Amino acid sequence: MVSKDCVAMILAGGQGSRLGALTKNVAKPAVPFGGKYRIIDFPLSNCVHSGIDTVGVLTQYQPLELNTYIGNGNPWDLDRSHGGAYVLPPYQSAKTGEWYKGTANAIYQNISFLEGFNPNHVLILSGDHIYKMHYGEMLKAHKETGAAATIAVMPVPWEEASRFGIMNVDEDGTIVEFEEKPKEPKSNLASMGIYIFSYDALKRYLTDDEHDPNSDNDFGKNIIPKMLKNGEKMVSYRFEGYWKDVGTIQSLWEANMDLIADPPLFDISDRRWSIYSRNMALAPHYVGKGAKIINSTVTEGCTICGEVNHSVIFGGVTIGEGSSVKDSVIMPGATIGKNVKIEKTVIGSNAVVEDGAQVGTVEKEDNKYASAMCTHGIVLLEGGSVVSANAEIPKGSMVTAE
Amino acid sequence: MRRRDTMGIILTSEDRIPPITDIRANSALPIAGRYRIIDFVLSNMANAGITNIGVATETNYSSLMDHIKSGKPWDLDRKNWGLNVLPPNLEKMTYGTIKGNIDMLAGISDFIHRSGQTYVILSLGNSIYNIDFAEAVEHHVQNQADITVLYHDMKGAEETELSRFTLLELGEDNRVLDMEVQPYYPKSTAASMDVYILEKALLESIVDECSARGDRDFVKDALIKKMGGMRIFALEHKGYTDKIDSLKSYYKNSMGFLDADMRKDLFNPERPIYTKTKDQSPTKYGAEAEVENSFISDGCTIEGTVINCILSRGVKIAKGAVVKNSIIMQDSVIEEGVDLDHVVFDKEVYITKGRKLIGQDSYPLAISKGTKI
Numbered sequence: 001m002v003s004k005d006c007v008a009m010i011l012a013g014g015q016g017s018r019l020g021a022l023t024k025n026v027a028k029p030a031v032p033f034g035g036k037y038r039i040i041d042f043p044l045s046n047c048v049h050s051g052i053d054t055v056g057v058l059t060q061y062q063p064l065e066l067n068t069y070i071g072n073g074n075p076w077d078l079d080r081s082h083g084g085a086y087v088l089p090p091y092q093s094a095k096t097g098e099w100y101k102g103t104a105n106a107i108y109q110n111i112s113f114l115e116g117f118n119p120n121h122v123l124i125l126s127g128d129h130i131y132k133m134h135y136g137e138m139l140k141a142h143k144e145t146g147a148a149a150t151i152a153v154m155p156v157p158w159e160e161a162s163r164f165g166i167m168n169v170d171e172d173g174t175i176v177e178f179e180e181k182p183k184e185p186k187s188n189l190a191s192m193g194i195y196i197f198s199y200d201a202l203k204r205y206l207t208d209d210e211h212d213p214n215s216d217n218d219f220g221k222n223i224i225p226k227m228l229k230n231g232e233k234m235v236s237y238r239f240e241g242y243w244k245d246v247g248t249i250q251s252l253w254e255a256n257m258d259l260i261a262d263p264p265l266f267d268i269s270d271r272r273w274s275i276y277s278r279n280m281a282l283a284p285h286y287v288g289k290g291a292k293i294i295n296s297t298v299t300e301g302c303t304i305c306g307e308v309n310h311s312v313i314f315g316g317v318t319i320g321e322g323s324s325v326k327d328s329v330i331m332p333g334a335t336i337g338k339n340v341k342i343e344k345t346v347i348g349s350n351a352v353v354e355d356g357a358q359v360g361t362v363e364k365e366d367n368k369y370a371s372a373m374c375t376h377g378i379v380l381l382e383g384g385s386v387v388s389a390n391a392e393i394p395k396g397s398m399v400t401a402e
Numbered sequence: 403m404r405r406r407d408t409m410g411i412i413l414t415s416e417d418r419i420p421p422i423t424d425i426r427a428n429s430a431l432p433i434a435g436r437y438r439i440i441d442f443v444l445s446n447m448a449n450a451g452i453t454n455i456g457v458a459t460e461t462n463y464s465s466l467m468d469h470i471k472s473g474k475p476w477d478l479d480r481k482n483w484g485l486n487v488l489p490p491n492l493e494k495m496t497y498g499t500i501k502g503n504i505d506m507l508a509g510i511s512d513f514i515h516r517s518g519q520t521y522v523i524l525s526l527g528n529s530i531y532n533i534d535f536a537e538a539v540e541h542h543v544q545n546q547a548d549i550t551v552l553y554h555d556m557k558g559a560e561e562t563e564l565s566r567f568t569l570l571e572l573g574e575d576n577r578v579l580d581m582e583v584q585p586y587y588p589k590s591t592a593a594s595m596d597v598y599i600l601e602k603a604l605l606e607s608i609v610d611e612c613s614a615r616g617d618r619d620f621v622k623d624a625l626i627k628k629m630g631g632m633r634i635f636a637l638e639h640k641g642y643t644d645k646i647d648s649l650k651s652y653y654k655n656s657m658g659f660l661d662a663d664m665r666k667d668l669f670n671p672e673r674p675i676y677t678k679t680k681d682q683s684p685t686k687y688g689a690e691a692e693v694e695n696s697f698i699s700d701g702c703t704i705e706g707t708v709i710n711c712i713l714s715r716g717v718k719i720a721k722g723a724v725v726k727n728s729i730i731m732q733d734s735v736i737e738e739g740v741d742l743d744h745v746v747f748d749k750e751v752y753i754t755k756g757r758k759l760i761g762q763d764s765y766p767l768a769i770s771k772g773t774k775i
Contacts, residue, residue: 035684036700074474075679262689269683269701279679281475283669284435284699284713286660294691299684299700300436312684 002082003118006139006196008052009110010043011103012127013060018248020373021382021400022348027059029127030066031252032331032349034259034268034275035297035312038069039246041277042132043125044076044085049273050135054083054117057127058106060099063089075278088113102217108206119199124219126193130255130266131243132273138237139196148201148232151175151224152194154239164190165220167236175234178224189236192243195219201232242266250376253346256312256329260295280315280332290321306336320355328360331383344376344395348383351401356390360397369397404451405536409483409519409602412443412457413506414466415528417647421770422748426465429457429527431646432731432749434659434668435699435714438469439646441677442530442668444485447523448476449673450535454483456513457527458506460490475676488513502618507609514606522605524620526596530655531643532668532675541637542599548632549604549625551578552597554643559591566647567593568621570636578634581626583619592636594621595643642667653746653766656712656729659697682715690721706736714749727763745769 016028023031029040040057047055055078059066066087072078073085088110090099100106107114107124114122121142123135133152142150153167161182168177168187179185205223209215215222228234242265246252258265268275282301287293293308301316306323313319314331320338327344330336334347337355345360353359360379374380377395384401387393414429422431429440440457447455455478459466466487472478473485490500491509500506503526507514514522521539533552542550553570556563570592571580582589598620608624617623625634642664646652658664669675682701687693692707701716706723714732719725723740734751736742742753744761748771753759757775761767769775 260686269686269703271682274681275683276681279681281674281676283665283675284697285685286662286665287693287696287698289695291694293687293693295689296687297684298687298698308687 003120004054004083005119006052006121006123006135007114007117007119008043008047008055008123008125008135009107009114010040010055010057010125010127011106012040012057012066013063013100013106014126014128015061016128016247018373019246019252020249020371020380020398021385022249022252022346022380023062024382024400025062026065027061027063027127028247030062030069031246032314033130033246033252034256035314036280036299037268037275037277039130040066040070040127041076041275042130043127044070044078045273045275046131046133046135047123047125048076048078048276050133050137050139052123052135053078053080054086054119056086056088056110056113058088058100058110060090060106063087069278071278076276083117086113102222103219104206104209104215104223105217107202108210108217111203111206114199114203122197122199122202124193124195124197128247129193129243129245131192131239131241132275133194133239133241133243135194135196138194141237142196142198142235145235146233147235148198149224149227150196150235150237152192152239153189153236154192154241154243155188156190158185158188161185161188161190167191169236173236173238175228175236178220178228180220189238191220191224192239193220195224196237201227248375249346249373249378249380253329253344253376253378257310257327260297260310260312262295282315288321306338306340314349337389345379345381347381348385350383351381351385351387353381353387354389354391357387357393358391359387359393360395362392362394363396364394367394367397369393369399371396371398374398405521405539406451406453407519408450408452408521408523408535408539409514409517410443410447410452410455411507411510411514411522411524412440412447412455412527413503413524414440414457414459414463415526415645415647416460416500417528417645419646419649419652421768422649422652422746423462425462425748425771427459427462427527428646430466430469431652432714433530433646433652433656435697435712436680437675437677439530440466440469440527441675442532443525443527444470444476444478445675446531446533446535446673448478448676450539452523452535453478453480454517454519456486456488456510456517458488458490458510460500460506463487463489469678471678475678477676483517486513502623503620504609504612504618504623507605507620508613511606511609514602514609517602519602522598522600522602524598524600524605526645528647529595529597529643529645530668531595531639532641532670532673533639533643534673538637539599542635545635546633547635548600549634550599551581551625551634551636552595552599552639553592553636554595554639556591556593561588564588564591564593566645566651568596570594572636576636576638578629578636580629581621583621592638594636595639596645599637649746649766649768650764653729656746657710657727659712660695660710665697680715688721706738728766748773751775 078085285302288305322339478485688705
């Protein structure tokens with residue numbers, strides 16, 4: 001057997017309930033992002049560029065679309081003879097058979113998968129963050145320090161530090177304390193949910209944790225504190241760069257807008273670090289007579305005959321004559337009719353906005369579509385929903401499919 | 403229907419279009435932004451469920467091999483059969499060089515021989531069309547034809563246009579009575595698409611016989627001479643098709659993609675056209691971008707004005723640049739204030755600040771790969 005130095009495990013089972021109608025039928029990592037990607041394309045592409053060719057994707061919530069999307073891993077060059085991409089749902093075994101109870105339990109249930117590759121190190125990733133990172137550099141640092149675990153951290157604004165898991169480190173970067181959402185943070189270094197464990201230590205702690213009936217079987221809540229308590233060497237790995245948890249409708253919208261800022265806050269056009277995605281085999285996009293597109297991105301399969309200003313348009317979208325789209329994100333296959341006006345709206349896949357409709361243009365006191373998840377006046381149209389001709393959808397609405 | 407009983411043979415074309423075919427086979431020419439000409443015939447075959455395809459090449463095939471590689475984009479990287487690029491086998495040719503398509507077929511006779519399918523679709527690799535090959539083969543079988551020739555009726559076309567094609571004289575039930583290869587005075591408007599359906603065994607015997615006699619042309623030496631003894635029928639393709647055999651036709655067909663009907667016909671969602679993917683990010687439009695009536699691939703950055711153009715992947719158009727009626731291939735860079743009209747740029751052409759290059763509709767200005775002006 002050929003051993004793998006490092007195997008990556010992507011936790012992709014999360015529901016992402018704060019994304020509302022966007023995650024009704026798909027897991028959060030499968031939510032479209034950035035014009036032609038899904039959120040999980042980012043950790044997958046990072047793995048490949050970092051020289052990690054064996055990736056387990058742990059799915060649980062609404063896994064169908066994610067499973068189909070990952071397939072044999074070919075779009076990420078992860079269709080390998082030894083290694084590659086593996087979708088790992090929970091399964092029944094002779095003794096037990098249960099859902100993944102927590103992040104740590106999800107990995108524990110797949111110990112036998114890891115054993116098959118006899119890895120020296122295991123990289124644990126989350127399937128719902130947007131960033132570009134060279135895990136190989138982190139792995140190198142992990143090996144140099146000889147730590148039992150290395151945790152990626154990034155500085156966050158002090159006023160937001162109490163929303164994160166905060167690492168208190170000494171001058172060498174060794175972690176001395178971990179505080180989950182501290183009221184009075186002592187440091188502004190937030191854990192990014194990216195861990196490299198030496199496999200032996202990981203296996204030991206996961207097994208112990210599994211036998212602890214009081215444990216939530218969670219990395220942040222249980223494994224990391226336990227390792228610190230036991231005096232294991234835990235080192236931080238500092239990351240400076242763009243990193244975003246797109247957990248809410250507002251943050252998903254904002255992260256899309258970050259791509260079209262001038263200059264972009266997050267650059268995905270660097271071809272030395274391409275983000276790979278499953279290709280839809282669509283023709284180039286057509287821009288019609290009378291169309292106007294500025295400060296936006298448009299991709300394959302679109303037909304644009306209206307105005308697009310400061311928006312991210314995904315594949316296969318049609319925008320009719322006389323329509324205008326501003327500050328919006330339109331996901332694959334959506335159809336926008338003629339003379340439609342859309343502002344600050346996230347439109348789900350294959351949604352239809354019929355002629356003359358107004359979406360997100362006005363505020364309204366008693367709005368039957370109002371949703372607490374649609375903050376900052378953002379409108380969300382669920383994938384497959386239909387806004388009928390000349391309808392008016394006020395700001396802060398969530399429109400669901402029939 | 404999946405035609406597992408049929409194999410495909412694509413003969414890459416020898417029509418030269420300088421300077422854009424200097425570095426590649428005609429079939430590997432970029433077209434419609436993100437495609438190569440051969441993608442159309444390859445995708446048509448793959449969509450019909452054909453899993454054994456041979457691409458016979460002449461010289462200059464490295465670009466083609468790089469494009470096709472394992473055949474993955476067409477789902478043709480198979481354990482059994484799959485997609486095979488077949489470099490010329492000069493030893494098998496009568497005179498040791500390629501002078502006609504019989505030479506190319508003789509050069510790949512081993513490949514044809516060991517293929518296990520009953521029928522063959524034989525096509526030249528320089529035409530664009532989207533056709534249901536499964537249905538065409540079924541028609542061929544039901545019709546009990548020896549050979550079926552696909553054609554396109556060019557009623558109303560000028561004589562000079564017709565003279566570019568092999569024209570078919572058709573009798574009752576579309577039986578082919580005569581064929582003329584690029585006649586100066588065309589007698590018919592039925593233009594052959596250079597796509598033939600026949601049994602593999604028949605193809606092998608034709609190639610063997612022609613080769614043994616020193617004959618070199620599949621149409622002139624085989625079909626025309628054997629017209630009397632064989633049931634040769636024509637099958638009309640009513641959708642769009644044309645062959646790319648000159649700069650003029652390259653320009654005209656490329657610009658054709660700005661027409662909604664042509665796009666709808668060639669990019670039928672039921673029969674997608676596949677190509678090698680490049681994983682480029684979506685195209686970015688800047689604050690001063692003005693784009694109209696254009697067909698634009700991914701990975702471009704557009705800050706200037708683009709009107710009536712076809713842009714391949716990764717093209718950069720700077721602020722204040724104006725590009726009209728042009729075809730710009732992959733990774734070309736147009737700097738500020740440049741003025742372009744009726745140009746065809748090969749890959750990686752670099753136009754520095756303020757330059758002006760103007761071609762004409764009847765004579766577009768073509769610039770070869772990597773040129774810096």
